[in-house]
Amino acid sequence: MSSSASDGSAAATLDDAVDTGRRLSSDERRRQILQAAIAVFGARGYEGATTDEVARAAGVSQPYVVRLFGSKENLFLAAIEDALGRMLVAFRAALAAHQADEEREPGITAEKAAAQRIGQAYVDLLAVRGLHQTLAHAYLLGSHPVIGAAARRGFAEVWRFFRDEMGLDVDEARAFMAEGMLISTMIGLRIVDDYGSDPQITELFRSCFPTELPHVLDALPRGTDRW
Amino acid sequence: MSSSASDGSAAATLDDAVDTGRRLSSDERRRQILQAAIAVFGARGYEGATTDEVARAAGVSQPYVVRLFGSKENLFLAAIEDALGRMLVAFRAALAAHQADEEREPGITAEKAAAQRIGQAYVDLLAVRGLHQTLAHAYLLGSHPVIGAAARRGFAEVWRFFRDEMGLDVDEARAFMAEGMLISTMIGLRIVDDYGSDPQITELFRSCFPTELPHVLDALPRGTDRW
DNA sequence: CAATGTAGTAATCCACTGATTACAAAGTCA
């Protein structure tokens, strides 16, 4: 019933505030708008999205969105920063959980197990609607003087995580990111819409999400849903 | 010196016509506009690109672009159709060349050799400016009622090529497409701009283009170039 | 309670962009 899905921490009070019509602090509002922005930018892209759509999704007026972030460009920069931050936090948590797990099988499989945990975390991020697509859009704006530079920095940061923190070698890291890009693409394509109807698509989809399939099908809105 | 790179066949006469100011048939003009559209859509995305930019890149007036394609949406659909068609043509040619090559090493390496040829063809397509990025943009528009459906069809067609025509099994095909998506992403990010300056980026870049590196660096415009 | 700061909106502006219309010039062919 609530207008927006909570995501832990102080979100409950935030939702309360939204529901009761209480005014929020600008920081609370900013966070709320960022969540809406990630959903809208993810579905429509940077140029395709309008600040008015974001405002409506966040339940505020369009001028307020612009005032809180200065400009649409700044809003997008904040959105990709937020999305990337969430992703790295999730990755680091998955990695830490793996390392803390002592009863894991030793040796060769340890690396596989870590990879599986991170992969799971990546798929779990589908709960943040539009996150993967927003990042994918950002990655396509390399020609943009401001956004392009930010996107490159973010992408390099992910690479650094796999290489330095996770300890993958170059080929492993590349294969890992490649799988991630494919998954992002299939999310952006909304291939899930054709799941079950086209056998080829079904096969491709199953191949990408071997274990998480039910979870993915559940997390992704399907059918005529606008997003 | 010529305003546009020729791509075989009747392109020479096309360039002549453009240079001498001769009027073109509507079909010639359409092909020329499509090439410009792929470059512009690739750099700016569907919403970010304007029909006026496409027109200027093609050397015609904006209304004429709209008239020849009916609408911007139709132009984009034609552009991704064209891009995908070129890609599949290149892939089939590479596959045929591989199959015709009788003095290839038999057995296990045959499949690797085919994969390498197709990969090379994929990288060679960088010569068609904006092709990879235009397709990548299309793949992110899954929510769009018309473009989304077309993009899904195109994506499924590529999958079908790998599975049926090239004969890859599911895991191989997935890994292949994943690498392709990663390459597209790095092209769209213009990561090449940071090549050499950031060691992390250089490493990532080298990993993606192990053999074709000089070729790639040559094919991609760098620095402050608008595209 | 007065005063000041903060959250938030309505109205509006202006630049941009896709599309349309009306027209001109070049080519084609009987």
Added chain:
DNA sequence: TGACTTTGTAATCAGTGGATTACTACATTG
């Protein structure tokens, strides 16, 4: 050569969207 077709443009329109301005209402603090 003259009618007709096709290529192509200039001018302009109407809708849209980001930003600005001016304003209101709520909250906080001395």
